[in-house]
Amino acid sequence: MSAKNNGLSIFALGGLNEIGKNMYAIQYENDIIIIDCGNKFPDESLLGIDLIIPDISYLVENKDKIRALIITHGHEDHIGGTPFFLKKLNVPVYATRFTLGLIELKLKEHKLLRESELVEINPDSNLTFGDIKVDFFKVNHSIPDCLGIVFNTPEGNIVHTGDFKFDLTPANDEYSDIHKMAEIGKRGVLLLLSESTNAERPGLTPSEQMVGEHVEEAFKKATRKVILSTFASNINRVQQVVDACKVTNRKLALLGRSMVNVVQVAMERGYLEVPDGMLIDQDEIDAMDPQNVAILCTGSQGEPMAALSRLSTGSFRGVEVLADDMVIFAAGPIPGNEKGVSKIIDNLFALGAKVIYGSGSSSGMHVSGHGYQEDLKLMLTLMRPKYFIPIHGEYRMLYHHRMLAESVGVEQGNTFIMKNGDVVDIENEVARQTRKIHAGNTYVDGVGVGDVGEIVLRDRKQLSEDGMLVSVLTISKAEGKLVSGPDTISRGFVYGGDSDDLIKNVNRIMTKTTNELLEANETKWNVMKNSIKKSVGQYIFQNTRKKPMILPIIIEI
Amino acid sequence: MSAKNNGLSIFALGGLNEIGKNMYAIQYENDIIIIDCGNKFPDESLLGIDLIIPDISYLVENKDKIRALIITHGHEDHIGGTPFFLKKLNVPVYATRFTLGLIELKLKEHKLLRESELVEINPDSNLTFGDIKVDFFKVNHSIPDCLGIVFNTPEGNIVHTGDFKFDLTPANDEYSDIHKMAEIGKRGVLLLLSESTNAERPGLTPSEQMVGEHVEEAFKKATRKVILSTFASNINRVQQVVDACKVTNRKLALLGRSMVNVVQVAMERGYLEVPDGMLIDQDEIDAMDPQNVAILCTGSQGEPMAALSRLSTGSFRGVEVLADDMVIFAAGPIPGNEKGVSKIIDNLFALGAKVIYGSGSSSGMHVSGHGYQEDLKLMLTLMRPKYFIPIHGEYRMLYHHRMLAESVGVEQGNTFIMKNGDVVDIENEVARQTRKIHAGNTYVDGVGVGDVGEIVLRDRKQLSEDGMLVSVLTISKAEGKLVSGPDTISRGFVYGGDSDDLIKNVNRIMTKTTNELLEANETKWNVMKNSIKKSVGQYIFQNTRKKPMILPIIIEI
Structure with missing residues (x-):
């Protein structure tokens, strides 16, 4: 079961036929580079399981060949497995400044920060591992500081997009570097790995700026306090909330551990600008005029222990939702979470709150960070790859992404719809999918990793x-x-x-x-x-x- | 805890703040009439529970006052509790011909058919129970033979809509009787109980005819066999599938126990016309040219043991989904079922099938049977009630339905958003919500009813x-x-x-x-x-x- 030692190989240990636990790998001769190390949340059939991470036994067997773990961005499905990975494989981790901040929070919790080797990179970085040279390009997504990656190998160039959309009017100047992408495409791309989350959706993803406009409008209309819930990591949306507070003369309180932690990382590292004196403690809320208060909180996915759920049942100590307060869901429910979210909306209405919610972007308070079909076609057009592997998606998404690729010129037969563990080998610019390595799920239950079968x-x-x-x-x-x-x-x-x-x-x-x-x-x-x-x-x-x-x-x- | 003996009272034992287990009651002096007797499927927190039905202990205590159980239509959330109800309370059941057919299937299974008193009614029936006179009006929904009910009491008229939409071009001439509704409104309505399922959705529900057009188009395009899944009880949609088979010269096989049973009831009772010789057995499929075959099957909600799920994993004995077969989901996923449905779509794509699906009515293969906001406003406008109780919905739906009622003229303060067990009492045309009776959930687990706490x-x-x-x-x-x-x-x-x-x-x-x-x-x-x-x-x-x-x-x- 030792790794093949000649030529170029690409495989995934997570992220294919699923949303979550992304982990891809590029191997050239005796050098392996890992891309991302995510986790995934279990469905209800996995009773008592807390988390799922990729089974990395193949990497453990080949640990002397692993040169780097490169992280594209800081979402859980890309960094959530890092503590478990680093306990078994002490590999240097490369990521941008903001992403590293989130990884450090995780490693601190697992008491692993001191022994880990973390290397800060940026879109202009150049790295070399054996015969592989690596450079990067900036992409836009729903978290700051996201990367796409180019692997320059003796066989040809391989591009991994990370998660992306094309937003021509992003918040916080988080532009995609389209010019660099065009250059990369011009240099020649042998193989593209591109994310597929929204490959079923026609059109172009709406811009994050739309959310900012709707948030500001709602803040102006609100006659009492406003409670807005979104993903803590969506710092550009948080910035727009801060801006709306500025315009409407509101102080801002943060509720929920991850909101407090992530906002702190973002402020310390310069990704979020909050005027001095705007942030208040939760115990200051009661004393203030409700029209001068906003709350930013976790729990937009209906998580029963998060701030919003507790607010909706009147069990958040010291903070109450009262009649005519406005509550905004600035995040759509992830499939599987609809019922939990609906329960919270019902409870908030019963408290007399004005609740703004809606599926997808129908309320104007949420846009996706994942490119729709036209975004995906633009990436394919810029890169003009010879071979294509759709990644980051369930089967039907990979399937639709293949059709998109063929519609913009990728030759029939040159797209590989793979499973975790399937390997594509490339020799003399010819790609073949013939062999498999071991891949699977490792369950985390309490402190046990892999002990539940x-x-x-x-x-x-x-x-x-x-x-x-x-x-x-x-x-x-x-x-x-x-x-x-x-x-x-x-x-x-x-x-x-x-x-x-x-x-x-x-x-x-x-x-x-x-x-x-x-x-x-x-x-x-x-x-x-x-x-x-x-x-x-x-x-x-x-x-x-x-x-x-x-x-x-x-x-x- | 005995029932109040004077005046007019209205309460629900199920259906408020939930979708499912509908059961409403009208009491005038010593006469109680029950409307509907549904079940509800448990969420994953109710481990091992098979079904939830209304706790009817209040009715059991007052059983000598119960005159009738009237059923508005044959969906599970309106008839699914009947066997359990009739085991405890031997009350005559009034329903239309098709609805009775479905109830009889249930009672047969529970070996209760012989001792039950079932009375067939139609939209022109008139019933009298003590001082309450009852008549009906036809409504359109996603199952044949649906009723709205008018209770003429000495205090005034009470209208219960049943489940409805306004479809001006329905399949199978299942028109709403708008003229009769207008008459009822003209006579004067003291209190309206109207369903709220789609009270959050703007606009008017699309027509069932649209589905028929899309089905026919798809059947014409299909180069091999077509597999279509929908709710067995949606007989008007089944008729449109039969019609598409006729046009495209296909034989039709039925897969799944409830599809076979319900279609048989519909044919026997004259609600479905199938040309002689069109229906074939599943073991005849293999021998036929795939272009001359269609399959109608259960499992559109991703139920793991239903026909479609088994087809998607290759485990349906004798019938296979092969490359280029077309599979149509002619039903949207009910909230909570999204993940199960997605898994089946993934499996079908992996078999090489062409899969037509989409959320809501985006694929054109499904329309809702529940009226959107404009349908609900039209009902409110026709009935012009003095008092209004939104029913059949979770809290946010009832909340929105109240806003719709106020927008078309129901006076502020005259809408009651109630919980199961809350009672509205009406005396001298004045309605008040002051008291409660016992209401709750009874769990069915295996053959045990109410033994799991x-x-x-x-x-x-x-x-x-x-x-x-x-x-x-x-x-x-x-x-x-x-x-x-x-x-x-x-x-x-x-x-x-x-x-x-x-x-x-x-x-x-x-x-x-x-x-x-x-x-x-x-x-x-x-x-x-x-x-x-x-x-x-x-x-x-x-x-x-x-x-x-x-x-x-x-x-x-």
């Missing part, structure tokens, strides 16, 4: 749906009979009603089965346990249509 | 997130010491890695705690168990950040 998850599923029964039976092998028990307790199973009768019958069946086995001289524990599980399981299913976990515990005296 | 759900949650440990300790009170064990087994907790060491340490701590207790002559089981749980729980949390359920079982010999 399929069996544990299957047990949790059974326990979660129908609960369990534990029965203790004491037998005497010498006498060949049950001497005490069964004593049965249940958890997560029926409760009250007829359940006493049910448990009595379970004990009766268990006694009968056990005595029959003992009379037949069957004392192998496995056989006994399985017979008991079977007879009791059948009885319970017939009477309740439920399948609780049944754990007979046999004690021999 | 909060404790069981809390246990399931803990078990689902962190699993459990069961430890058996045998003690001798005589000797005052532990004589065997602890033996600890875990389920749904860590597995492999360091877990052997962890369990060893758990046993060590348990032994120490038990012996200390016994030395101190503490032999109360509760005290012992709690001390063990506490010491072990602390150790496990410190080392894993997990909180499994800990069940010490102490055996005394």
